[in-house]
Amino acid sequence: MFPRPIQQAPRASRIAYQVALPVALLLWLLPLLGVAMTSVRPASDLAQGNYFGMPSYLAFENYADVFRNSPIAHYILNSFKVTIPTVIGCLVLSCMTGFALAIYKFRSNLLVFFLFVAGNFVPFQILMVPVRDLTLSLGLYNSTLGLALFHIAFQTGFCTLFMRNFIKALPFELIEAARVEGVSEVRIFWFIVLPLMRPAIAALSVLIFTFIWNDYFWATVLTTSAETQPVTAGLNSLNGQWVAAWHLVSAGSIIAALPPVVMFFAMQKHFIAGLTLGAVK
Amino acid sequence: MQAYWKRSQRKLAPWLFLAPGLAMFALYVIIPIFQSMAISFYDWDGLGEKIWIGTANYVELIDDDAFYTSLKNNVIWLVLYLLAVPAGLMIAIFLNQTVWGIRAYKSLFFFPFVISQVVVGLMFSWFYAPNFGLFYKLIETVTGDGVAILADERFVTYGIIVAGLWPQIAYVMILYLTGLNNVAPDQVEAARLDGAKGWRMLWYVILPQLRPATFIAVVVTVIGALRSFDLVSIMTNGGPYGSSRVLSFYMYEQALSEYGYRMGYGAAIAVVLFAIMMVFISGFIWKMWRDETER
Numbered sequence: 270m271f272p273r274p275i276q277q278a279p280r281a282s283r284i285a286y287q288v289a290l291p292v293a294l295l296l297w298l299l300p301l302l303g304v305a306m307t308s309v310r311p312a313s314d315l316a317q318g319n320y321f322g323m324p325s326y327l328a329f330e331n332y333a334d335v336f337r338n339s340p341i342a343h344y345i346l347n348s349f350k351v352t353i354p355t356v357i358g359c360l361v362l363s364c365m366t367g368f369a370l371a372i373y374k375f376r377s378n379l380l381v382f383f384l385f386v387a388g389n390f391v392p393f394q395i396l397m398v399p400v401r402d403l404t405l406s407l408g409l410y411n412s413t414l415g416l417a418l419f420h421i422a423f424q425t426g427f428c429t430l431f432m433r434n435f436i437k438a439l440p441f442e443l444i445e446a447a448r449v450e451g452v453s454e455v456r457i458f459w460f461i462v463l464p465l466m467r468p469a470i471a472a473l474s475v476l477i478f479t480f481i482w483n484d485y486f487w488a489t490v491l492t493t494s495a496e497t498q499p500v501t502a503g504l505n506s507l508n509g510q511w512v513a514a515w516h517l518v519s520a521g522s523i524i525a526a527l528p529p530v531v532m533f534f535a536m537q538k539h540f541i542a543g544l545t546l547g548a549v550k
Numbered sequence: 551m552q553a554y555w556k557r558s559q560r561k562l563a564p565w566l567f568l569a570p571g572l573a574m575f576a577l578y579v580i581i582p583i584f585q586s587m588a589i590s591f592y593d594w595d596g597l598g599e600k601i602w603i604g605t606a607n608y609v610e611l612i613d614d615d616a617f618y619t620s621l622k623n624n625v626i627w628l629v630l631y632l633l634a635v636p637a638g639l640m641i642a643i644f645l646n647q648t649v650w651g652i653r654a655y656k657s658l659f660f661f662p663f664v665i666s667q668v669v670v671g672l673m674f675s676w677f678y679a680p681n682f683g684l685f686y687k688l689i690e691t692v693t694g695d696g697v698a699i700l701a702d703e704r705f706v707t708y709g710i711i712v713a714g715l716w717p718q719i720a721y722v723m724i725l726y727l728t729g730l731n732n733v734a735p736d737q738v739e740a741a742r743l744d745g746a747k748g749w750r751m752l753w754y755v756i757l758p759q760l761r762p763a764t765f766i767a768v769v770v771t772v773i774g775a776l777r778s779f780d781l782v783s784i785m786t787n788g789g790p791y792g793s794s795r796v797l798s799f800y801m802y803e804q805a806l807s808e809y810g811y812r813m814g815y816g817a818a819i820a821v822v823l824f825a826i827m828m829v830f831i832s833g834f835i836w837k838m839w840r841d842e843t844e845r
Contacts, residue, residue, distance in 0.1 A: 271738050271756050275647045294658055300673040303684055320682045362571035369567035383835050388579040390773050390831045394801040394820040398589055398813050399582035422578030425571050454563040483666035485780045501668045505784060515676055522669040533664040537657060545728035
């Protein structure tokens with residue numbers, strides 16, 4: 270193990286480590302803690318210049334205010350309307366593409382695979398004008414469906430990379446045995462490979478959920494009104510309205526950040542497994 | 551028909567499985583790349599007639615100061631963003647212990663990555679806010695004079711990069727934590743018996759084993775740096791006086807904001823950014839291709 274386990278270190282270092290841990294964490298999360306504190310600080314405190322002291326009371330009414338006086342509930346609903354179809358769509362498409370690229374040997378296999386991988390890295394701006402145009406001509410501009418369709422297509426690149434590598438690591442003998450038995454390719458996919466892909470599906474769902482929830486660029490390019498904007502774009506317009514109303518901005522930020530955070534803590538194992546795929550060989 | 555299917559299903563099956571995904575990907579990703587390249591030779595407001603102007607957009611770029619500001623900022627982003635790699639490694643090493651509660655510490659350190667960049671941007675705007683921001687106060691106490699980071703042309707880009715590094719370091723950290731978890735213990739023990747420790751151990755024994763993690767960390771950091779858009783848009787909107795623009799933001803500003811709908815000019819900027827990124831992407835793909843064909 271590296272570094273040497275702290276248990277083998279002298280007593281003084283052990284104590285120093287135990288003290289350093291919470292201190293480092295506190296410093297690391299300082300911006301977050303500041304915003305969390307501000308979100309429960311009454312507006313009167315801010316007006317009096319009490320920015321860092323104890324709040325005079327815990328003003329949870331800031332949160333109620335945000336919900337009452339802004340369309341944030343609608344923004345959040347929109348975010349779900351974009352995120353959930355995207356997760357499902359990507360998984361359906363990439364289970365199939367990943368299967369095709371992992372199981373079959375054909376000449377352009379690697380070419381197609383690297384097309385997906387490379388496409389996944391391109392700057393969004395090179396896609397922006399044509400994708401906006403395409404969405405307009407499909408009549409889906411400024412709709413959650415239009416946004417979701419783009420996300421499905423784009424995320425398929427990353428998901429294909431992930432699924433293909435995952436299936437490649439499965440024992441190939443299973444498929445060969447099935448083929449000897451005369452099982453059709455579709456049934457191999459459905460009854461043999463798909464059930465084994467559960468961990469990959471779980472990992473990708475949480476990852477894609479978080480990526481799409483947090484997307485801001487495409488939200489601003491493809492949606493324009495409060496009826497369709499997801500919460501990231503919505504928060505930015507609210508920020509413009511709430512000039513210097515930091516208690517509201519903070520409360521709004523925390524609300525917007527919450528769903529992926531809950532998702533992360535609930536599915537931590539899968540999340541990290543997904544993110545670190547390929548970090549070890 | 552049925553006989554034909556039976557005979558050649560193993561040849562056809564991969565293409566049938568690929569068809570829907572590949573069609574979507576081609577429609578929304580591959581084809582638009584070439585469409586953008588084509589648009590960059592036109593003068594177009596997005597609605598009216600496209601007018602062919604040849605390389606005029608690119609000629610205009612050469613004399614555009616805002617373009618060079620953005621390009622310079624992109625370079626600064628790229629260089630400083632790569633600090634996330636050693637920083638993430640340091641934190642990973644710091645946290646790679648088995649003491650009580652360490653799992654909670656690891657997930658809390660990772661936390662910034664889960665939060666949207668919009669929220670990160672707002673948090674840091676508050677952190678830097680003149681007169682009452684935590685960072686402003688801190689500088690004021692130390693130097694006697696506060697600095698409004700986001701309103702100062704000298705510091706604004708660095709201020710935004712720090713905000714970007716925060717989640718990026720968390721990401722790199724988690725990659726290295728996983729890597730460290732899989733370092734071969736016997737090699738470490740053997741090196742220890744040979745008297746290796748500290749930096750030498752890290753450099754000669756640990757880092758070579760962390761190669762795959764380092765590769766991914768560099769890839770995601772380079773791509774992340776060149777894609778930076780959200781934080782610039784949220785924290786400064788490119789200001790003050792356009793000094794914090796990066797190419798991705800400048801493109802958006804030209805093509806799709808209140809400053810105008812110059813789709814052709816925007817596309818030309820996007821093509822330049824794409825060309826820069828292609829250099830890195832080709833490198834990554836080349837390495838992955840080699841790994842793939844060696845196996």
